[in-house]
Amino acid sequence: MRAFELAEWIDGHRPVRHDLAQSGMAGEIPVVRPSRRELASADPDELTRLIASRLRVDRRRVFLTHGATEATSWVAVYLAGRYRRRQGRTPTAWNPIPDYPPLRSIVEYAGFRRARAGSSVDVAIRSHPSNPLGTVTADVLSGTDGVQARSIVIDETFREFTSLRSVAEPDDDRVWATGTLTKAYGADELRVGWAVAPSSEAERFRRCHAILGDDLPRYSVAAGSATLRRAPELLRTSRAIFERNRRTLERSFGRSIPLAAPVWFDRVGDGNRLARAALRASVLVCPGALFFDPTGVRLCLTRRTFPTDLTAYRRVRAHVVAA
Ligand SMILES: Cc1ncc(COP(=O)(O)O)c(C=O)c1O
Structure with missing residues (x-):
């Protein structure tokens, strides 16, 4: 594997309608500019x-x-x-x-x-x-x-x-x-x-x-x-976005999903197939193979649009996993 195949996968498939591949809060919280x-x-x-x-x-x-x-x-x-x-x-x-x-x-x-x-x-x-x-x-x-x-x-x-x-x-x-x-x-x-x-x-x-x-x-x-x-204020916002998305994820799957970081590995069987099918529906997730585990895909919980993005992902997932 090339060193930054993960970054190539993420950057090479944007823009998409539903981006579930960004693991950081860039663009979601203010960038602090020095005086x-x-x-x-x-x-x-x-x-x-x-x-x-x-x-x-x-x-x-x-x-x-x-x-x-x-x-x-x-x-x-x-x-x-x-x-x-x-x-x-x-x-x-x-x-x-x-x-x-x-x-x-x-x-x-x-x-x-x-x-x-x-x-x-x-x-x-x-x-x-x-x-x-x-x-x-x-x-x-x-x-x-x-x-x-x-x-x-x-x-x-x-x-x-x-x-x-x-x-x-x-x-x-x-x-x-x-x-x-x-x-x-x-x-x-x-x-x-x-x-x-x-x-x-x-x-x-x-x-x-x-x-x-x-x-x-x-x-x-x-x-x-x-x-x-400004750490306390910035972290309060990042953590609140992540926590709200985590609860949305739990509600969607109807079970407890305890996460410490805004990334989740959805073990579906064939992660490559699901990631490719998701892309066709303009949903970007990362195939687990990029993390050396092809049995799932990684979803990120960093965007304020997560609830809508997750709904789009669940539609594709239902087709692929049922097939
Ligand atoms: C575990 C881990 N370490 C490091 C990085 C990258 O950090 P940096 O941009 O500071 O090199 C990432 C980015 O996704 C990461 O997930």
């Missing part, structure tokens, strides 16, 4: 401090990036090098199925060998809450799927749709977290993300980040800080 004064005094240390305070971690553990994907990439490159040097062999990594596809591409390009569930690995890497499942896992740090990992990298891109604390907060030596402003804050265009290292690794990782990462543009720094200063 002239905020732009003139843009300070990366202030942005780092705001992120650290939201995550309740020491700011010296926080590293700015252009997004969660970049953050996870630097952490993976760093850990691959560290385990290779320490152990003199190809390091191993595990990633659940289904999961956000770039995470698998990242570990492959960083030089890890993919390990199977039920084994002991150097690094476990996953999105949490999960994209595409929208769920959280109680034992995310204690060996899910029988996997024991020496280091755990959690992509917390969707965490701020929930009241979950960051996995970075307890400062466990094994645990790394990454995050972004692109989803719950709808601030895709700012390109602001972060990695949080455990204290025991932060100074070594700083050297890696200084080589690989580059400074964020002044605009991103100023707008990122302004966005985080």
Whole structure:
């Protein structure tokens, strides 16, 4: 699979009448623009401090990036090098199925060998809450799927749709977290993300980040800080849209669907067939195969138009699933 086939699928099939493929709040909540004064005094240390305070971690553990994907990439490159040097062999990594596809591409390009569930690995890497499942896992740090990992990298891109604390907060030596402003804050265009290292690794990782990462543009720094200063109000709106859509989904299916993130995996059997049939009716959903699980499709619950979009989807689904 190509690295960003998921993005190609979404962008290559728009515009559609019913878009159930957008996993972030862009376009649904206001983009925060910095004032002239905020732009003139843009300070990366202030942005780092705001992120650290939201995550309740020491700011010296926080590293700015252009997004969660970049953050996870630097952490993976760093850990691959560290385990290779320490152990003199190809390091191993595990990633659940289904999961956000770039995470698998990242570990492959960083030089890890993919390990199977039920084994002991150097690094476990996953999105949490999960994209595409929208769920959280109680034992995310204690060996899910029988996997024991020496280091755990959690992509917390969707965490701020929930009241979950960051996995970075307890400062466990094994645990790394990454995050972004692109989803719950709808601030895709700012390109602001972060990695949080455990204290025991932060100074070594700083050297890696200084080589690989580059400074964020002044605009991103100023707008990122302004966005985080308005976090309570922005998150209240994002979460309200998501929660209203989640209740609509539950009513439509007549059962409880507990989701922590505004994505849902509808297991219908043949996800490719349903996604193609939906497209013919101008309904865009993502085939599960793009997340390595062809048995379903992913629906996103981020748009205010969700109730109408879901009705259109249910019509197609009824035809395909009954056929
Ligand atoms: C789990 C996960 N991580 C990262 C991203 C992308 O984040 P960014 O744009 O900050 O790289 C997404 C986007 O869908 C995602 O679902």
